[in-house]
Amino acid sequence: MEYLHSKSIVHFDLKCDNLLVNLRDPQRPICKVGDFGLSRIKRNTLVSGGVRGTLPWMAPELLNGSSSRVSEKVDVFSFGIVLWEILTGEEPYANMHCGAIIGGIVNNTLRPPIPENCDPEWRKLMEQCWSANPDVRPSFTEVTDRLRAMPAVLQPRGQAQGNR
Numbered sequence: 001m002e003y004l005h006s007k008s009i010v011h012f013d014l015k016c017d018n019l020l021v022n023l024r025d026p027q028r029p030i031c032k033v034g035d036f037g038l039s040r041i042k043r044n045t046l047v048s049g050g051v052r053g054t055l056p057w058m059a060p061e062l063l064n065g066s067s068s069r070v071s072e073k074v075d076v077f078s079f080g081i082v083l084w085e086i087l088t089g090e091e092p093y094a095n096m097h098c099g100a101i102i103g104g105i106v107n108n109t110l111r112p113p114i115p116e117n118c119d120p121e122w123r124k125l126m127e128q129c130w131s132a133n134p135d136v137r138p139s140f141t142e143v144t145d146r147l148r149a150m151p152a153v154l155q156p157r158g159q160a161q162g163n164r
Helices: 002-006 073-088 098-106 120-129 140-161
Strands: 019-022 030-033 040-043
Touching: 002 140, 073 120, 073 140, 120 140
Parallel strands: none
Antiparallel strands: 019 030
């Protein structure tokens, strides 16, 4: 995603279903982004073409009628939801009606519940990614840097539990 954003490409449909993971080397998994059907090229904060996505992963600015002026931060919002999917193994808002999801996301009253045992750094990153304010969301360069720093923090806890 960091590379795509460096080329001014906004994916618009980032979710676990569109991520392909190669675990041939478990110490260095490779994740590739797929399904570029909704991707658009960003030009001066205006996104060319229509804007769509998959509802639970869509940023508020895509749902509140201001979708012609969006940035790559819509992908960062979606990635926050992806982090929650990875953490819980669940689909966000699985038992909710579409209207309730839209209203909750737009009004900033709905985000997936974070398990109590979530690592504080992971929690902080998720919450910043899915902030209602796109300016508060980190760039993917910052996300990448923070994720790379996390294994050092998370590894001792995983080793103590005997699995990771």
